[in-house]
Amino acid sequence: MNKKGVLLVNLGSPESPEPKDVKKYLGEFLMDERVIDVPLWARTLLVKGIVLNTRPKASAAAYKKIWWEDGSPLIVLSEQLQEKVQEYTEFPVALAMRYGSMTIKKGLQELVDKGVEEVFLIPLYPQFAMATTETILVLAEDIRKESFPDLKIDSLPAFYNNPEYISVLANAIKDDLKHKKHDYLLFSYHGVPERHIRKSDITKSHCTIDGSCCKTPSPAHEFCYRHQCLEVTRLVAEELKLEKDTYSTSFQSRLGFDQWLLPYTDRTIERLGKSGVENMAIVTPAFVSDCLETLEEIAMEGEELFQEVGGKEFSTIPCLNTNKDWVALLAQWINEWALAPIKA
Ligand SMILES: C=CC1=C(C)c2cc3[nH]c(cc4nc(cc5[nH]c(cc1n2)c(C)c5CCC(=O)O)C(CCC(=O)O)=C4C)c(C)c3C=C
Numbered sequence: 001m002n003k004k005g006v007l008l009v010n011l012g013s014p015e016s017p018e019p020k021d022v023k024k025y026l027g028e029f030l031m032d033e034r035v036i037d038v039p040l041w042a043r044t045l046l047v048k049g050i051v052l053n054t055r056p057k058a059s060a061a062a063y064k065k066i067w068w069e070d071g072s073p074l075i076v077l078s079e080q081l082q083e084k085v086q087e088y089t090e091f092p093v094a095l096a097m098r099y100g101s102m103t104i105k106k107g108l109q110e111l112v113d114k115g116v117e118e119v120f121l122i123p124l125y126p127q128f129a130m131a132t133t134e135t136i137l138v139l140a141e142d143i144r145k146e147s148f149p150d151l152k153i154d155s156l157p158a159f160y161n162n163p164e165y166i167s168v169l170a171n172a173i174k175d176d177l178k179h180k181k182h183d184y185l186l187f188s189y190h191g192v193p194e195r196h197i198r199k200s201d202i203t204k205s206h207c208t209i210d211g212s213c214c215k216t217p218s219p220a221h222e223f224c225y226r227h228q229c230l231e232v233t234r235l236v237a238e239e240l241k242l243e244k245d246t247y248s249t250s251f252q253s254r255l256g257f258d259q260w261l262l263p264y265t266d267r268t269i270e271r272l273g274k275s276g277v278e279n280m281a282i283v284t285p286a287f288v289s290d291c292l293e294t295l296e297e298i299a300m301e302g303e304e305l306f307q308e309v310g311g312k313e314f315s316t317i318p319c320l321n322t323n324k325d326w327v328a329l330l331a332q333w334i335n336e337w338a339l340a341p342i343k344a
């Protein structure tokens with residue numbers, strides 16, 4: 001039987017919170033054609049001509065506020081996840097990042113050096129997006145063809161509606177909220193430009209992004225980030241028996257002038273505070289590990305915004321990070337794959 005191994009893949013972070021490292025990281029990230037999906041000349045003009053001359057300083061300041069002694073929270077927490085998952089499975093588990101120095105090529109090499117012939121690639125994203133899952137899968141396949149042609153790679157599909165994942169997430173939310181005063185729960189997901197949703201629509205006609213398409217069954221939903229985010233909210237709300245009008249979905253972290261998925265998280269926080277919600281909690285299920293977007297944009301900026309408009313308590317629910325049920329679920333998926341590999 002072929003020797004099996006696992007590669008966990010997350011987004012990546014700068015090497016340090018210094019502007020030069022943030023610039024290098026943003027340069028690689030934003031020049032990805034699946035992140036800023038415009039023709040190369042326009043992407044180069046936008047990223048190298050504008051964003052990299054303006055954003056790194058502000059981003060570096062934000063990273064400095066959340067940086068840990070051991071490094072970027074996203075990297076440290078992903079490493080801790082890898083170690084924990086490794087404790088639960090006999091197969092070697094490696095970790096890579098889509099951007100930065102912990103490359104997918106190094107991760108695959110580490111497994112090959114251990115004699116691995118079949119890899120289970122796990123993009124650490126519950127929902128599919130062109131800018132996350134797709135870019136990882138495409139790059140991994142390019143690297144496989146070029147450097148490891150005999151290696152077999154299967155991948156874990158988006159698991160947003162997996163009942164066990166939903167239970168793990170719902171229980172984590174419930175446990176955390178036991179200690180937090182809240183009368184509203186906001187589910188905030190990383191945003192994407194609406195154009196990304198249309199590009200990923202395999203039917204080419206389903207995703208009208210008019211409020212109802214994501215609720216109408218369609219094969220497009222296998223690759224519809226918006227549908228998958230809305231489903232996580234719906235399923236968790238069902239499991240937690242949340243009452244209507246005490247929760248909603250929003251999208252954070254927009255960049256540039258395109259139309260991104262609505263409603264925006266910052267405007268929603270503001271609206272909630274102004275409309276009399278005194279204590280709100282916020283959960284960020286597009287991320288499995290806490291990162292800049294949860295620790296700074298939500299936990300710091302979000303709280304400030306809420307309190308500026310009259311809100312009182314603002315509680316951030318941590319990502320699953322190394323939650324033991326989440327670790328056990330990943331290990332269970334790995335062991336199930338090893339018995340009956342999923343076709344990529
Ligand atoms: C669900 C995951 C993510 C999607 C989808 C996504 C899309 C996306 N992001 C940008 C631009 C930026 N994202 C930044 C940080 C960042 N993004 C994600 C995840 C998704 N991005 C994470 C986990 C992080 C944090 C990384 C960390 O080191 O902690 C940043 C950098 C920070 C900043 O300057 O604001 C940018 C820029 C685009 C354009 C995009 C397109 C679909």
Ligand SMILES: [Fe+2]
Pocket residue numbers: 190253
């Ligand atoms: Fe992002």
Ligand SMILES: [Fe+2]
Pocket residue numbers: 206207208209213214215220224226227
């Ligand atoms: Fe949709």
